[in-house]
Amino acid sequence: MATLARTIFDQPDETEVHAQLPRVVDALESKLPQAAAHLEQARDDLLAFTA
Numbered sequence: 001m002a003t004l005a006r007t008i009f010d011q012p013d014e015t016e017v018h019a020q021l022p023r024v025v026d027a028l029e030s031k032l033p034q035a036a037a038h039l040e041q042a043r044d045d046l047l048a049f050t051a
Contacts, residue, residue, distance in 0.1 A: 001028065001035055014050040021046065 004024050011017040021043060028036035039046065 001032060004028065005039065008046065009049075017050050018047060 004027060008017060008020045008024055011020050021039065025036045025040050028039070
């Protein structure tokens with residue numbers, strides 16, 4: 001899960017960072033739904049570094 005979540009921050013630009021978060025949430029949804037929900041709820045905080 002941590003490796004997958006890190007891919008959000010490893011993107012080359014703001015557009016890709018914002019596009020990667022939903023991809024990660026979707027990937028986690030079936031096996032780790034609580035983790036997916038947590039990331040979705042923390043969306044604004046996670047993406048704040050791109051502002």
